[in-house]
Amino acid sequence: xxxxxxxxxxxxxxxxxxxxxxxxxxxxxxxxxxxxxxxxxxxxxxxxxxxxxxxxxxxxxxxxxxxxxxxxxxxxxxxxxxxxxxxxxxxxxxxxxxxxxxxxxxxxxxxxxxxxxxxxxxxxxxxxxxxxxxxxxxxxxxxxxxxxxxxxxxxxxxxxxxxxxxxxxxxxxxxxxxxxxxxxxxxxxxxxxxx
Numbered sequence: 455x456x457x458x459x460x461x462x463x464x465x466x467x468x469x470x471x472x473x474x475x476x477x478x479x480x481x482x483x484x485x486x487x488x489x490x491x492x493x494x495x496x497x498x499x500x501x502x503x504x505x506x507x508x509x510x511x512x513x514x515x516x517x518x519x520x521x522x523x524x525x526x527x528x529x530x531x532x533x534x535x536x537x538x539x540x541x542x543x544x545x546x547x548x549x550x551x552x553x554x555x556x557x558x559x560x561x562x563x564x565x566x567x568x569x570x571x572x573x574x575x576x577x578x579x580x581x582x583x584x585x586x587x588x589x590x591x592x593x594x595x596x597x598x599x600x601x602x603x604x605x606x607x608x609x610x611x612x613x614x615x616x617x618x619x620x621x622x623x624x625x626x627x628x629x630x631x632x633x634x635x636x637x638x639x640x641x642x643x644x645x646x647x648x649x
Contacts, residue, residue: 471523475648479530479542486538487531496524496549504549510594510617515641516609524548544647545599555595555608555627585612586633587625598624598643605629609640 469476472490479488501517512520525548532541547553587593587610594617599607605628611617624643626634637643 471526472528473648476528484532484534485530485541486533487529489530490528491526493524493526493548495522496520500524500549504552508554508594508596508617509615510596510611511619513619513622513640515639515644516622519546519640519644520549525551543602545601546644546647547598547600552596552598552609555589555597555606584623584635586635587612587623587627591615595627601626603629607636607643 476488476490479485498521501512501520505511526544526546528542528544529540530542531538533539587595587608589595591614593613594611594615596609597606598609601607605626608625608627610623610625612621612623622640623638624636624640626636628634637646
């Protein structure tokens with residue numbers, strides 16, 4: 455059940471989850487329509503089922519997040535003249551929507567090139583950057599946030615299946631299919647998201 459609390463009336467666990475960002479946004483000049491969709495915690499069996507189905511072990515910080523709330527979606531707008539314009543969105547998919555990025559999720563045309571075909575192996579890791587994810591069996595990639603169609607924030611298992619929790623990183627995949635490293639852990643990504 456999804457519920458949007460009325461403005462100015464947020465629950466203590468939501469305030470803790472967002473580190474008070476809702477109050478900060480609501481008190482900012484010009485910001486309107488701050489909404490957060492409250493979701494109940496995922497049950498342990500949902501997480502275990504996801505891990506078995508995907509042959510991947512979720513990192514502990516991701517499991518703990520889902521045990522607090524089964525996803526997260528917050529939006530806000532700004533008022534310019536007489537118009538309300540959507541400005542911000544923060545989201546983390548629910549456990550059921552934490553789906554693997556694959557050919558069918560990116561393209562629906564028959565005879566479309568595969569993601570592995572489009573991959574440029576010449577653009578590999580540098581000294582300052584970890585090795586980029588791969589669309590073939592070398593990496594397993596799950597979509598954390600669809601970013602309103604402007605790219606995808608992904609939980610990436612750097613080694614193929616069976617995928618282990620310690621082999622994960624968070625990456626952004628832009629619409630041109632270029633990878634951008636974000637963080638080593640989900641916790642670091644979440645802090646980046648809400649600050």
